[in-house]
Amino acid sequence: MLMRFSSALVDGRLTRRYKRFLADVELSSGETVTAHCANPGSMLGLAAPGSRVWLSRSDNPKRKLRFSWELIQVDLGRGPTLVGINTSSPNAAVARVIEKDLIPELAGYGPMRREVRYGGNSRIDILLEDEARPPCYVEIKNVHLMREAGLAEFPDSVTARGAKHLRALSEMAAAGARSVMVLFRPTGRCGCVLPR
Numbered sequence: 611m612l613m614r615f616s617s618a619l620v621d622g623r624l625t626r627r628y629k630r631f632l633a634d635v636e637l638s639s640g641e642t643v644t645a646h647c648a649n650p651g652s653m654l655g656l657a658a659p660g661s662r663v664w665l666s667r668s669d670n671p672k673r674k675l676r677f678s679w680e681l682i683q684v685d686l687g688r689g690p691t692l693v694g695i696n697t698s699s700p701n702a703a704v705a706r707v708i709e710k711d712l713i714p715e716l717a718g719y720g721p722m723r724r725e726v727r728y729g730g731n732s733r734i735d736i737l738l739e740d741e742a743r744p745p746c747y748v749e750i751k752n753v754h755l756m757r758e759a760g761l762a763e764f765p766d767s768v769t770a771r772g773a774k775h776l777r778a779l780s781e782m783a784a785a786g787a788r789s790v791m792v793l794f795r796p797t798g799r800c801g802c803v804l805p806r
Contacts, residue, residue, distance in 0.1 A: 615666055615680065616666070617666065617667065619664040619665060619666055619680060619681070620637055620638075620664065620665045620666075620667055620677070621637070621638050621662065621663070621664050621665075622635040622636050622637040622638055622643075622662075622663055622664075622665065623635065623636050623660055623661065623662060623663065624657065624658070624659055624660065624661045624662075624663045624682070625642065625659060626657075626659055627647060627653065627657040630647070630650045631646060631647050631648075631650065632644055632645070632646070632647060633645045633646075633647045633657075633663075633679050635663055635665060635677070635679070637665075643665075643676070643677050644675055644677075645665050645675060645677035645678055645679045646674075646675045646677065646678045646679065647678075647679045647695065648678060648679070648695070648696045648697050648698055649679075649695050649696065649697050649752070649754070651754075651765065651766045651767050651769070652766050652767040653695070653754070653766065654755055654757065654766050654767075655684065655686075655755070655756065655757060656682050656684065656693060656695065656754060656755075657682075661682050661683060661684065662682070662683040663679060663680075663681065663682045663683070663695075664680050664681040664682075664692075665677040665678060665679055665680060666678045666680050666696075678696060679695050679696065680694065680695060680696050680699070681693065681694055681695060682695055684756070686756055686757075686758065693754050693756070694752060694754060695754065696752075697752040699752070700750050700751075700752045700792075700794035701724070701735050701736075701750050703794065704735075704736070704748075704750045704792050704794055705722065705724065705736060708722060708736065708738070708748070709722070713792075715790070716738060716746065716748065716790065718740065719738035719739060719740045719746065720738075720739055720740050720741075722736050722737065722738055723736070723737045723739070724736055724737075728747065728778065728782065729778035729781055729782070730778070732774065732775065732778040734747045734748065734749060734778075735748055735749055735750045736748040736750070743788075744786055744787045744788055745782075745787045745788070746787065746788035746789075746790060747779060747782045747787055747788065747789050747790065748790045748791075748792060749775050749779055749789075749790070749791045749792070750791075750792045750794055751764055751765075751772070751791060751792070751793050751794065752794055753793045753794060753795045754766065754795070762793075762795045764793055775791075776791075779791065
């Protein structure tokens with residue numbers, strides 16, 4: 611499955627990541643911009659100054675920042691690979707895979723619903739429903755921690771939000787529903803589509 615972006619990405623070099631949600635990037639044009647970093651985690655090993663990064667650009671005049679950080683190139687001993695930074699990108703990619711019935715365990719359901727409220731105060735990434743079987747609650751997590759070549763780890767830091775999601779999924783399973791967590795590792799090896 612290819613990861614597609616709605617427009618061509620802009621490449622540059624990371625200057626610094628700070629305040630969790632901001633990153634300064636020197637574009638290949640020489641201009642330095644501040645990009646939104648949708649990943650609030652520690653990003654261990656993925657924020658080294660000088661690393662090659664790719665940004666998406668928004669033309670929405672209401673946005674405070676024009677750019678969003680999407681990818682970084684890292685080398686952990688097996689050659690350069692791309693790692694996804696934007697934690698919202700996996701939801702769309704996994705939804706496409708489910709729609710094409712490429713995950714047998716999640717195949718055959720009716721139309722999916724996304725960002726559905728459930729439990730105490732949670733939203734499930736994808737809710738699959740079918741009259742003949744229990745509903746299936748699908749939580750998607752972006753896996754980007756790699757401290758060793760070829761080994762992806764999750765989570766990259768202590769996460770109260772992640773623990774809350776696991777508790778909510780457990781409650782749904784105890785009530786008779788199916789609960790699934792998809793760990794998505796977006797890298798260049800999984801077919802990211804980059805503009806040339």
